[in-house]
Each structure stands twice: as structure tokens, then as C-alpha cells.
Amino acid sequence: xxxxxxxxxxxxxxxxxxxxxxxxxxxxxxxxxxxxxxxxxxxxxxxxxxxxxxxxxxxxxxxxxxxxxxxxxxxxxxxxxxxxxxxxxxxxxxxxxxxxxxxxxxxxxxxxxxxxxxxxxxxxxxxxxxxxxxxxxxxxxxxxxxxxxxxxxxxxxxxxxxxxxxxxxxxxxxxxxxxxxxxxxxxxxxxxxxxxxxxxxxxxxxxxxxxxxxxxxxxxxxxxxxxxxxxxxxxxxxxxxxxxxxxxxxxxxxxxxxxxxxxxxxxxxxxxxxxxxxxxxxxxxxxxxxxxxxxxxxxxxxxxxxxxxxxxxxxxxxxxxxxxxxxxxxxxxxxxxxxxxxxxxxxxxxxxxxxxxxxxxxxxxxxxxxxxxxxxxxxxxxxxxxxxxxxxxxxxxxxxxxxxxxxxxxxxxxxxxxxxxxxxxxxxxxxxxxxxxxxxxxxxxxxxxxxxxxxxxxxxxxxxxxxxxxxxxxxxxxxxxxxxxxxxxxxxxxxxxxxxxxxxxxxxxxxxx
Amino acid sequence: xxxxxxxxxxxxxxxxxxxxxxxxxxxxxxxxxxxxxxxxxxxxxxxxxxxxxxxxxxxxxxxxxxxxxxxxxxxxxxxxxxxxxxxxxxxxxxxxxxxxxxxxxxxxxxxxxxxxxxxxxxxxxxxxxxxxxxxxxxxxxxxxxxxxxxxxxxxxxxxxxxxxxxxxxxxxxxxxxxxxxxxxxxxxxxxxxxxxxxxxxxxxxxxxxxxxxxxxxxxxxxxxxxxxxxxxxxxxxxxxxxxxxxxxxxxxxxxxxxxxxxxxxxxxxxxxxxxxxxxxxxxxxxxxxxxxxxxxxxxxxxxxxxxxxxxxxxxxxxxxxxxxxxxxxxxx
Amino acid sequence: xxxxxxxxxxxxxxxxxxxxxxxxxxxxxxxxxxxxxxxxxxxxxxxxxxxxxxxxxxxxxxxxxxxxxxxxxxxxxxxxxxxxxxxxxxxxxxxxxxxxxxxxxxxxxxxxxxxxxx
Numbered sequence: 037x038x039x040x041x042x043x044x045x046x047x048x049x050x051x052x053x054x055x056x057x058x059x060x061x062x063x064x065x066x067x068x069x070x071x072x073x074x075x076x077x078x079x080x081x082x083x084x085x086x087x088x089x090x091x092x093x094x095x096x097x098x099x100x101x102x103x104x105x106x107x108x109x110x111x112x113x114x115x116x117x118x119x120x121x122x123x124x125x126x127x128x129x130x131x132x133x134x135x136x137x138x139x140x141x142x143x144x145x146x147x148x149x150x151x152x153x154x155x156x157x158x159x160x161x162x163x164x165x166x167x168x169x170x171x172x173x174x175x176x177x178x179x180x181x182x183x184x185x186x187x188x189x190x191x192x193x194x195x196x197x198x199x200x201x202x203x204x205x206x207x208x209x210x211x212x213x214x215x216x217x218x219x220x221x222x223x224x225x226x227x228x229x230x231x232x233x234x235x236x237x238x239x240x241x242x243x244x245x246x247x248x249x250x251x252x253x254x255x256x257x258x259x260x261x262x263x264x265x266x267x268x269x270x271x272x273x274x275x276x277x278x279x280x281x282x283x284x285x286x287x288x289x290x291x292x293x294x295x296x297x298x299x300x301x302x303x304x305x306x307x308x309x310x311x312x313x314x315x316x317x318x319x320x321x322x323x324x325x326x327x328x329x330x331x332x333x334x335x336x337x338x339x340x341x342x343x344x345x346x347x348x349x350x351x352x353x354x355x356x357x358x359x360x361x362x363x364x365x366x367x368x369x370x371x372x373x374x375x376x377x378x379x380x381x382x383x384x385x386x387x388x389x390x391x392x393x394x395x396x397x398x399x400x401x402x403x404x405x406x407x408x409x410x411x412x413x414x415x416x417x418x419x420x421x422x423x424x425x426x427x428x429x430x431x432x433x434x435x436x437x438x439x440x441x442x443x444x445x446x447x448x449x450x451x452x453x454x455x456x457x458x459x460x461x462x463x464x465x466x467x468x469x470x471x472x473x474x475x476x477x478x479x480x481x482x483x484x485x486x487x488x489x490x491x492x493x494x495x496x497x498x499x500x501x502x503x504x505x506x507x508x509x510x511x512x513x514x515x516x517x518x519x520x521x522x523x524x525x526x527x528x529x530x531x532x533x534x535x536x537x538x539x540x541x542x543x544x545x546x547x548x549x
Numbered sequence: 550x551x552x553x554x555x556x557x558x559x560x561x562x563x564x565x566x567x568x569x570x571x572x573x574x575x576x577x578x579x580x581x582x583x584x585x586x587x588x589x590x591x592x593x594x595x596x597x598x599x600x601x602x603x604x605x606x607x608x609x610x611x612x613x614x615x616x617x618x619x620x621x622x623x624x625x626x627x628x629x630x631x632x633x634x635x636x637x638x639x640x641x642x643x644x645x646x647x648x649x650x651x652x653x654x655x656x657x658x659x660x661x662x663x664x665x666x667x668x669x670x671x672x673x674x675x676x677x678x679x680x681x682x683x684x685x686x687x688x689x690x691x692x693x694x695x696x697x698x699x700x701x702x703x704x705x706x707x708x709x710x711x712x713x714x715x716x717x718x719x720x721x722x723x724x725x726x727x728x729x730x731x732x733x734x735x736x737x738x739x740x741x742x743x744x745x746x747x748x749x750x751x752x753x754x755x756x757x758x759x760x761x762x763x764x765x766x767x768x769x770x771x772x773x774x775x776x777x778x779x780x781x782x783x784x785x786x787x788x789x790x791x792x793x794x795x796x797x798x799x800x801x802x803x804x805x806x807x808x809x810x811x812x813x814x815x816x817x818x819x820x821x822x823x824x825x826x827x828x829x830x831x832x833x834x835x836x837x838x839x840x841x842x843x844x845x846x847x848x849x850x851x852x853x854x855x856x857x858x859x860x861x862x863x864x865x866x867x868x869x870x871x872x873x874x875x876x877x878x879x880x881x
Numbered sequence: 882x883x884x885x886x887x888x889x890x891x892x893x894x895x896x897x898x899x900x901x902x903x904x905x906x907x908x909x910x911x912x913x914x915x916x917x918x919x920x921x922x923x924x925x926x927x928x929x930x931x932x933x934x935x936x937x938x939x940x941x942x943x944x945x946x947x948x949x950x951x952x953x954x955x956x957x958x959x960x961x962x963x964x965x966x967x968x969x970x971x972x973x974x975x976x977x978x979x980x981x982x983x984x985x986x987x988x989x990x991x992x993x994x995x996x997x998x999x
Contacts (some may be wrong), residue, residue: 250956
């Protein structure tokens with residue numbers, strides 16, 4: 037691979053490679069030769085004082101390999117790898133927005149997470165960007181132009197889905213360009229709920245950050261917390277006691293249950309099936325009650341902390357959980373029947389928004405969207421964390437890749453989650469559930485992945501030996517999945533856009549952080 | 550003599566079974582619909598406004614009347630303002646031809662062929678609804694109203710063909726005659742026509758699975774997008790009156806109209822009671838079908854109409870004619 | 882689905898008519914804080930660790946005591962964990978919405994103040 041390459045083994049995944057800036061494309065080409073299904077998991081930017089660090093976290097053969105490089109701060113330019121791996125598109129744009137790195141040859145550069153009237157040359161995640169500057173921007177700033185429209189495109193009718201739209205839970209703008217009824221192109225504009233969580237987490241201690249990252253997303257809150265604490269535990273070298281791991285697994289699987297039931301009901305609402313929506317959400321209520329029983333709150337669990345979980349499971353709660361799970365399992369039989377046989381539902385979701393396996397791999401999609409297209413990807417199986425290594429469960433995949441397959445994958449995963457929780461309750465080890473950790477974390481860096489309900493959640497944390505983290509990087513699953521929507525909507529009818537869209541389980545609070 | 554006749558006419562047209570009765574009955578049917586839908590979905594439904602929430606539709610109506618009424622600058626003002634009201638009046642006028650308490654609201658208004666007349670009235674009322682969406686200068690309304698037009702124009706044809714079946718069985722095109730001549734309710738004599746009529750009615754009334762013009766996740770509000778305040782109240786009322794009209798048509802054509810056993814006292818009272826009971830039964834049936842299905846796409850709706858419902862309604866008419874000519878005379 | 886929808890008409894609704902029917906909360910629920918001033922040692926750890934900066938140390942009878950800003954609080958109960966004397970506990974009160982913002986500021990009260998109804 038040429039000189040200037042150093043291989044180290046740290047907590048940055050299976051291997052960590054340091055390369056000079058100019059050779060990033062060659063390294064990626066070599067990587068793709070060895071594993072043509074390699075994909076980008078995340079691209080992290082770092083402010084290293086004099087230089088800007090750039091890390092490509094590549095997912096290959098189920099593990100993460102980090103390729104790091106450094107760029108001079110006054111002229112941070114690097115060739116883009118979007119033509120080699122199309123899924124790197126959004127990641128590169130985000131680093132360009134927040135750090136000011138220029139990716140040469142990027143097909144559609146432009147603002148991604150920051151608003152159009154954000155001043156040029158103010159890069160929020162650099163250390164020298166003052167907070168006061170960020171909160172009181174000058175009123176006169178020019179609007180940066182969006183992507184240049186080609187001749188053919190300007191003859192198409194532009195229908196705006198969002199920012200305020202009944203089909204979307206949270207605001208994002210998708211300009212759907214249609215020719216009659218057929219969709220020709222979709223132009224996304226995300227960043228409407230960008231709250232700057234990554235910057236905010238640098239101003240709070242690790243203990244306070246657990247609560248901050250939990251609130252990135254309401255639905256998958258425990259997954260964010262668990263990914264963050266796992267990363268910090270890797271840096272500290274703490275080993276969580278087995279009971280703590282099992283309790284964490286139970287809370288994470290409860291989170292997955294309520295999220296999948298929410299999505300299946302929401303999918304019903306999008307295709308006009310109100311009755312399905314009401315039934316699903318009625319069956320989801322006991323899960324919220326169970327979460328309240330275990331953690332003290334229905335939605336935001338706040339139960340995970342660095343070193344274990346905050347409260348123990350009482351013996352008297354176990355039969356309550358099991359009764360509810362038995363009832364839910366019976367209801368799942370009804371829903372399986374319904375999804376298999378109801379004609380109007382199948383008519384709206386079959387062969388709608390098909391994503392082929394090659395596209396899924398090239399666009400680096402994660403989670404049930406990938407599994408519905410035949411890709412065997414699940415962090416719980418690839419790199420088991422918490423107690424997943426000891427609990428047997430099935431990996432659900434389908435091969436059709438259409439909206440129906442994506443919904444069915446989630447439906448089957450609900451049953452698997454019930455199995456996992458029951459197994460964990462039966463095999464719960466005795467002992468402590470929490471260990472004490474120091475408030476000041478030693479210098480170091482680590483990455484960690486967790487299978488959130490929507491897909492693979494990726495965290496990178498760098499600590500500099502104080503009580504405050506130096507950098508926290510969050511890559512959420514919906515951020516990686518939106519390019520898939522842009523691909524699957526093309527060629528379909530405008531009437532299919534809501535059903536297609538909801539099947540990839542969008543969570544924009546996660547996307548924008 | 551002149552004065553007495555006038556008063557009776559005024560009473561019949563304005564109070565019962567005319568305008569006031571229709572208005573309050575529509576609100577009552579809205580409540581029944583919402584309660585039935587809620588119970589089917591394991592919820593409570595309206596519960597706070599009045600006993601068991603029965604005043605909820607009235608409360609919604611009054612609330613809309615108190616809101617600010619905005620007319621978009623680029624909308625065609627005359628059509629925008631008056632199309633909903635005219636559409637509503639057409640529907641109520643059509644309802645006045647149906648025998649509700651044994652005779653129609655305007656006494657002696659029925660004539661041979663008034664079935665065709667009121668179907669035409671309803672078509673014009675639907676067309677005015679389309680115009681109201683078209684006149685709002687909004688792309689979402691334009692798409693929504695275009696879909697309304699495609700849907701109801703398509704489904705009007707099988708609806709009319711299926712409505713001819715009872716006309717054929719009763720050997721008359723006058724609704725009063727069809728309702729009166731049902732020695733056996735036509736639902737028993739031509740059940741296939743009844744089933745097909747209910748399905749086609751779902752499309753006419755824009756309920757699931759043919760729910761496209763309403764509140765869909767693609768076109769925001771459909772043709773109602775730009776309406777607010779009193780005009781929106783009228784649009785909603787028009788939709789509810791449409792449901793009452795559709796159900797009343799089913800009652801007259803297939804369920805024997807208001808006629809039923811009279812136990813004591815005035816027949817007028819019993820006829821009205823039977824009419825109300827049968828109409829509520831039809832409303833419950835259509836609501837049940839609504840709860841069962843998801844919403845179909847516009848191209849699937851059109852396929853369902855032209856490739857399935859239209860041929861089936863022709864077949865149903867043929868079958869009824871065959872049965873009536875050869876089989877039924879043998880049974881009587 | 883056909884049978885299911887019909888049978889639901891005869892079942893009890895799954896929704897409860899709140900606020901006419903009270904909702905039940907389980908024992909460990911994280912509701913409004915209950916502060917026992919007799920256990921407090923004025924260390925200030927609760928204020929330092931609060932992620933939402935919702936605890937302000939104020940002067941009461943010469944000692945520093947925590948004042949809870951419930952409009953900023955996220956009810957994570959890190960304060961209860963950080964307190965070395967277990968002076969902060971949870972209650973089952975969750976109906977905290979109010980039209981008056983001063984209702985959301987929980988001042989530390991000594992037992993004599995509480996008894997006199999201040």
C-alpha cells in the first residue's frame with residue numbers, strides 16, 4: 037500500500053491505519069479489491085489544533101477498520117471517494133459543513149446540516165469557533181446556492197414533501213420532482229432540527245453527556261445511551277458486571293419492541309389503514325408501562341450509566357414482564373396473519389420502492405432496510421455487545437427489498453425481541469449491576485456500535501484526560517439510510533412516496549442531532 | 550285554506566322532514582359514525598361534549614364558524630365562496646325527494662324518473678365540490694380535486710347501473726314507487742346488487758378503501774386545504790350530508806324505505822322511526838367496511854372501477870333481469 | 882380482520898378517560914422531587930452534576946441549599962444519585978403543568994417553614 041502507512045491496534049475497531057492525505061483513494065481502492073462489499077460506516081472530523089484529522093470508519097466483513105489521515109488547517113482539501121463508495125456522499129457533506137474540509141470531486145456539494153444563511157468560514161465543530169459567535173450570527177449573510185439544476189430537470193413539477201407535512205413526523209424537506217405521476221428525482225434538505233449535540237457534549241462532563249445523548253432521539257434513547265457508555269467504558273477499560281449486561285440487554289430490547297410497534301402502526305397510518313394504527317399502538321402501551329416499571333419513565337429510560345445500570349430489577353417485576361410478553365406474542369400471531377393476507381395492505385406495499393442488494397451495499401444502508409434486501413448485517417451478530425453473545429436469536433432477512441419486506445422484517449424482529457427478553461429474564465445472573473468509575477477519563481479514543489431499531493448506531497469518543505470529552509461523534513442509522521430513499525423513490529409513482537418513505541423508518545431527530 | 554297549505558309546506562320543508570331535521574340528523578349520524586369507528590378501534594370516541602359526546606359534531610361545527618375566514622388572494626373568489634354552500638343545498642334538495650315519513654319533504658314532489666333526477670343532482674353537487682378545490686389557488690387542492698373528479702365520475706356509472714336494479718324490480722323509476730312496491734325488501738331479491746352497491750357507495754362517499762381525496766398523507770388536505778372557518782364547516786357538512794344521502798338511497802332502494810310494521814298511533818311516526826333505524830344500520834355497515842381496509846392508490850382505484858366494478862354491475866343487472874323475468878314469477 | 886373489528890365493538894375500550902379517571906403510576910416513577918432539608922450537607926454535588934443546570938444553590942438561614950427549577954429539570958435524578966446523604970427522593974407526582982411559572986420553582990424549606998405553611 038505504499039509508504040507512510042502505519043497500522044496500530046487501538047480501540048478504533050479491528051484495525052486502525054494512518055495514511056497520508058493524498059493516498060486515501062488508493063487505500064479505498066485496495067480495500068474494495070479485497071472486499072467488494074465494504075461500506076462506509078462513518079466519516080469523523082477532528083480538530084487537532086494545527087491540523088484537521090479525518091477518519092474513515094469502514095465496515096468490512098462485519099468489523100470496523102479506521103483509516104485516519106490529517107489535513108492542514110488553512111487548506112483542508114482531500115479528494116472525495118463518493119465515486120468509489122456512493123454511500124459516503126452525506127458523510128462527506130457533513131464534515132464539509134461542520135469542519136470546512138473541501139472534498140474535491142464531490143458530485144453535489146452544498147449545505148447539509150447547517151441552514152442556508154449560516155455565515156461562510158464559521159465552522160462550528162472547530163475548537164476556535166466561539167459559542168457566542170454561534171448563537172448571535174450576523175443578520176446579513178448571503179444564501180448559498182443549492183445544486184445547479186440541469187435543463188431536463190427544470191421542466192419537471194416540483195412537489196415539496198415537508199418541512200411541514202402530514203406524512204412526516206419531524207421536519208425535513210424533500211423536493212420530489214415528478215413528470216406526470218412518475219418520480220424522476222428527489223432532492224433532500226436535512227438539518228431542520230440540528231441542535232448541535234456534538235458541540236454541546238464537549239461542554240458537559242461524561243456523566244452529564246449520558247443524559248444529553250439520550251435525548252438525541254426519543255424513540256431509540258437507550259441505544260444512544262448504551263453506545264456512548266460502551267465507548268467510554270472501552271477508553272476506561274471498565275468491565276461491566278454480567279448482571280448489568282443482562283439488564284442493559286433487557287432495556288435495549290424493550291426499546292426495540294416499542295420502536296418497531298410504533299413504526300408498524302405509523303406505516304398503517306401512512307397507507308390509510310387507521311384501524312391497524314390504533315390496534316398496534318394499543319398493543320404498544322403495555323411495553324411503555326413495562327419500561328416505566330423498570331426505569332421510572334415511559335419513554336426516556338435514563339437507566340444506563342457508565343459502569344452499569346442505575347437501578348436493579350426487582351424479583352416481583354419479573355412475572356409482570358413475562359405476562360405482558362405472553363399477551364404480546366399472541367397478538368403478534370394476529371398481525372402476522374393480517375400482513376400475510378390483507379389484500380389492501382399488500383396492494384399498497386408489494387413491489388413498492390424496491391432496493392436491490394447491490395444498491396443496498398453500495399449506498400451503505402444499515403438495519404432492517406439492508407436486511408430486507410438480503411444483506412446479512414446486524415451488529416448484535418457481527419460484533420456482539422452486552423449480553424448478545426450469550427443469547428441465541430435468529431437473524432431476520434428477506435430478499436425482496438420492497439416496502440412489504442421492510443415491514444415484515446420488523447414484524448418478525450418483534451417476535452425475536454420477545455424471545456431475547458424471555459431468555460435474558462430466565463438466565464439473569466446474580467451479583468452487582470454497577471461498578472464505580474472515575475469522573476476524569478484517561479486520554480484515549482474508541483469507537484463503538486450498537487444495533488438500534490433503525491440500524492447500526494456508531495459512536496466515536498475521544499478523551500483528553502479531563503472530565504470533559506474532546507470529541508463525540510454520532511452517526512445515526514437514518515442518516516445512512518436517507519440516500520436509499522432517494523434511490524428507491526425514483527421510477528415509482530408519487531402516490532407511493534409516503535408508504536416507501538415510512539418503510540425506512542425515518543427519525544429525523546437522530547439524523548440531525 | 551291557502552294559509553293552512555302554506556304552513557304545512559313550510560313546516561315540512563324547513564322543519565320536518567326537511568332542512569332542520571336533515572341538519573340535526575346529519576350531525577347525529579356523524580356522532581354515530583365516530584362512536585362506531587372508535588369502538589371498533591378499541592377507543593372511546595367523543596365523550597365529553599354532552600352525554601356520551603353526542604353534542605361533539607355540533608361543537609365542531611360551531612367552533613369552525615367562530616374561526617377566521619380567509620380567502621386566498623389568487624383564488625377565484627365567487628366560486629371559492631359559494632361552491633360549498635351551493636353543493637350543500639343541492640344535496641339537501643336531493644334528499645327532499647326521498648320519502649322519509651311516508652311522503653317526501655316537498656309533498657307531491659316525486660315524479661316518474663326522479664331517481665335519475667336526484668342522481669344527476671348529486672353528480673352536480675360533487676362537481677361543485679371539485680370546483681371549490683380547483684378555485685383555491687393551491688397545488689395540493691388542484692391535485693386533490695382532480696382526484697375527486699376522476700373518482701366520482703368513474704364510480705357514478707356503476708352506481709347508476711346498480712340503482713337501476715331495484716327500479717327494474719319495481720318496474721318504475723320513481724323513488725316513492727320503488728320504496729312502496731317492496732313486498733319483499735329488494736336486498737333479499739337481489740343481494741348481489743346490494744353488495745356491489747355498498748362497495749360503489751364507499752367510492753362515492755370517499756371512504757376507505759377509496760379514501761384518496763381526503764386527508765391523505767400526500768396532498769395535505771386535498772380540496773379542503775385552503776378553506777377555513779365557516780366555509781370549511783360547510784364543506785364538512787356537505788360531506789356528512791352526502792353520507793346521509795347515500796345511506797338514505799340504500800334504504801329506499803333496497804331496504805323497503807320507511808315502510809314497516811305500524812303498531813299503534815300515527816303511521817307517520819312509525820315510518821320515520823323505521824327510516825331512521827334502517828339508515829343508521831346502513832351507516833354502521835359502511836363504517837365497518839371503512840375500518841376494515843387500507844387506502845388504495847389512485848391507479849388501483851381506477852382499475853377497480855373500470856375493470857372490476859363496471860363489468861360486475863352490468864352482469865348484476867343482467868342477472869336481475871333474468872331472475873325477475875323467469876324465476877320470481879314462479880315463486881310468487 | 883373481519884371478525885376482529887366486529888368483536889372489538891363489544892369489548893371495553895383500551896383508553897382510559899383521563900382526567901376523570903386517574904392514571905396509575907408504578908412505584909419507581911421519576912416524578913417531582915422531594916427534598917429533605919435535614920439531611921442536606923450543602924456539598925453542592927447535585928447542582929454540579931445536573932445535566933440541565935436546573936439546580937441552583939441558594940442561601941437559606943446561612944447555609945447553601947438547592948433550589949429546583951422544574952421548568953428546566955429533565956427528571957433524570959442524577960441529583961438523587963450524586964447526593965451523598967440521600968436527601969433527594971422521588972415522588973409519584975407528575976401533574977406539574979401550571980399557568981404560573983412560580984409554581985415550578987421548588988424552594989428549599991426548613992421543617993418549621995413547612996409546618997407554618999409558607
